[in-house]
Amino acid sequence: MQKKPTPQDSQDSQVWPRDLLDCLDALSQPLERAGFDPLSPWWREQIGRVYAHPSARTAVFRVGRRGRKSATLCRVAVAEVLSGRHLIPPGDTGVVYPCLRPCAARSCASASSCAAAVQR
Numbered sequence: 001m002q003k004k005p006t007p008q009d010s011q012d013s014q015v016w017p018r019d020l021l022d023c024l025d026a027l028s029q030p031l032e033r034a035g036f037d038p039l040s041p042w043w044r045e046q047i048g049r050v051y052a053h054p055s056a057r058t059a060v061f062r063v064g065r066r067g068r069k070s071a072t073l074c075r076v077a078v079a080e081v082l083s084g085r086h087l088i089p090p091g092d093t094g095v096v097y098p099c100l101r102p103c104a105a106r107s108c109a110s111a112s113s114c115a116a117a118v119q120r
Helices: 020-033 041-052 069-082 104-119
Strands: none
Touching: 020 041, 020 069, 041 069
């Protein structure tokens, strides 16, 4: 009988930290070297609070204009995938929907930010 694959069997689980915040920190380093803005301490703290809560499934942030909302949430979405907590079998493509926006152009921009982060 063949063993059922688990998230730990993911190819990237050996490269990226399993803890999401550690993965987020590890992801931030090459992104910053590539010219992306750093993750602010405030955002790091808020993300940590959400992921530390044992039953949190939704997060609501009150953030003003130019508050790096899309950039931060795209980075979190990429870290969520790279942390290996989700199984993406070899040969499959993982899909992440980090932001839903009423404006299609802005949704495309958010998706492009995620794609750029993955390519770094």
